[in-house]
Amino acid sequence: ISRPNGIALSQDEKKLYIANSDRNRIWMVYDLKPDGGISNGKILYDATDDKDRGSPDGMKVHSSGNIFSSGPGGVIVLSPEGKLLAKIRVGDVCSNCAFDKDEKYLYITANHWLVRLKLK
Secondary structure (H helix, E strand, O other): OOOEEEEEEOOOOOEEEEEEEOOOEEEEEEEEOOOOOEEEEEEEEEOOOOOOOOOOOOEEEOOOOOEEEEEOOEEEEEOOOOOEEEEEOOOOOEEEEEEOOOOOEEEEEEOOOEEEEEOO
16 A cells, blocks of 8 residues: 555454555455454555545444545445445545444544534
């Protein structure tokens, strides 16, 4: 990975997700081995050709297993299998996101503001 940035673990802590923030705008997934090492790395999602501004950066894994990550166009939502489920557009480049304790709200940091979004 040329410019690792965001990092997160799956809910069961068996997968490691890493966002790469250079011209190869990709999210990687690895299996975590019992000794703490990683194996079986593969591209989870590739947004290199996405024309929107922004790069993979901070991310969080929801209790559903879906991955919320800053990326091109705002915050992208990926399934654990790497399918793009949604793109949350906030009108600026995003850097990170977080859930509240009950996962009722998603907080997003962007260049010029903090956004709070109610989740359904």
